[in-house]
Amino acid sequence: GMSVLELQDIQKCYDVRLGMFGGRAKLQAVRDVSLNLCKGETLGVVGESGCGKSTLAKILMGLLKPSQGKVLIDGQPLEGFSPKDLSRKVQPVFQNPYSSLNPRKKIFDIISMPLELHELGTKADRRKTVMDMIEKVGLPPSIAERFPSQLSGGQRQRIAIARALVVRPEVVILDEPTSALDVSVQAQILNLLKDLQQEYGLTYLMISHDLSVIEYLADRVAVMYLGAIVEVASVDKVFKAPQHPYTQALLDSVLTPEPGLGLPHVNLTAGFPNPLNPPSGCAFHPRCVSALPECAQHRPQLTSTSLGDVACLLKTDFQQKI
Ligand code: SF4
Numbered sequence: 536g537m538s539v540l541e542l543q544d545i546q547k548c549y550d551v552r553l554g555m556f557g558g559r560a561k562l563q564a565v566r567d568v569s570l571n572l573c574k575g576e577t578l579g580v581v582g583e584s585g586c587g588k589s590t591l592a593k594i595l596m597g598l599l600k601p602s603q604g605k606v607l608i609d610g611q612p613l614e615g616f617s618p619k620d621l622s623r624k625v626q627p628v629f630q631n632p633y634s635s636l637n638p639r640k641k642i643f644d645i646i647s648m649p650l651e652l653h654e655l656g657t658k659a660d661r662r663k664t665v666m667d668m669i670e671k672v673g674l675p676p677s678i679a680e681r682f683p684s685q686l687s688g689g690q691r692q693r694i695a696i697a698r699a700l701v702v703r704p705e706v707v708i709l710d711e712p713t714s715a716l717d718v719s720v721q722a723q724i725l726n727l728l729k730d731l732q733q734e735y736g737l738t739y740l741m742i743s744h745d746l747s748v749i750e751y752l753a754d755r756v757a758v759m760y761l762g763a764i765v766e767v768a769s770v771d772k773v774f775k776a777p778q779h780p781y782t783q784a785l786l787d788s789v790l791t792p793e794p795g796l797g798l799p800h801v802n803l804t805a806g807f808p809n810p811l812n813p814p815s816g817c818a819f820h821p822r823c824v825s826a827l828p829e830c831a832q833h834r835p836q837l838t839s840t841s842l843g844d845v846a847c848l849l850k851t852d853f854q855q856k857i
């Protein structure tokens with residue numbers, strides 16, 4: 536399909552200050568990330584905290600400049616868009632609906648603000664658009680006159696979704712959209728996101744540490760580890776036949792009551808490496824039960840296989856030699 540959003544070899548380095556003596560170090564938060572989002576699909580980006588997925592989201596929203604590489608929206612470089620133009624193409628929905636809604640504004644004004652900013656329609660048109668949007672996200676009209684503090688967490692997230700969609704963006708970046716909500720409310724919000732995607736032909740990039748959320752909503756999954764993508768495949772392939780040892784470990788840590796116990800994979804509750812001092816070769820090698828001595832020397836590249844793209848020497852380089 537047509538590519539709505541494209542990332543080409545994105546790198547993001549931060550200069551960080553170390554301790555009281557003011558030493559400096561480079562933190563590579565995103566490393567060689569290339570991705571394509573096709574119109575109408577949901578790409579899930581999954582990984583532990585510190586893997587670079589939030590940095591990636593900020594780059595996509597134009598909030599951070601990559602150190603290297605390109606972001607294309609409808610084939611046009613992101614830096615060519617003004618913040619205002621960009622906000623009609625890409626809209627975020629953040630994790631925390633408590634902090635992302637202005638507590639002093641009524642719900643009506645919160646949702647109509649983007650329409651005013653873009654000078655879309657007359658006052659009467661805007662009123663209708665806002666009230667329609669409130670209905671689309673499953674809330675009663677009376678909520679328009681309320682303040683965020685009078686709403687439940689789920690209602691606030693519905694308002695955040697309404698505000699994001701009111702300008703009809705093409706892409707919505709969903710950054711942990713349900714992690715702050717009760718489990719019962721999570722499912723309702725995910726269903727709402729599915730319905731709205733269908734209705735408006737939206738493209739979603741969803742960032743989450745929660746594999747069940749990813750499995751429910753995503754068509755394809757990109758797995759990140761220490762700033763790099765280690766596996767990209769369809770949701771079925773990732774969940775039924777994960778190729779990368781890290782993806783296998785992530786799945787085990789969720790699917791077993793006691794992570795790591797009696798399993799051939801690592802316990803991911805411990806041992807996330809220091810991003811300031813990443814391991815040599817394959818960054819996953821200190822935690823990987825399949826690691827060979829070569830893994831500490833060679834950095835595997837993301838390579839296409841019949842089961843998706845994977846960055847593991849066992850699945851690519853060593854395979855080819857046998
Ligand atoms: Fe494990 Fe080696 Fe594959 Fe890295 S390259 S995931 S260390 S087997």
Ligand code: MG
Nearest residue numbers: 584588589711
């Ligand atoms: Mg995050």
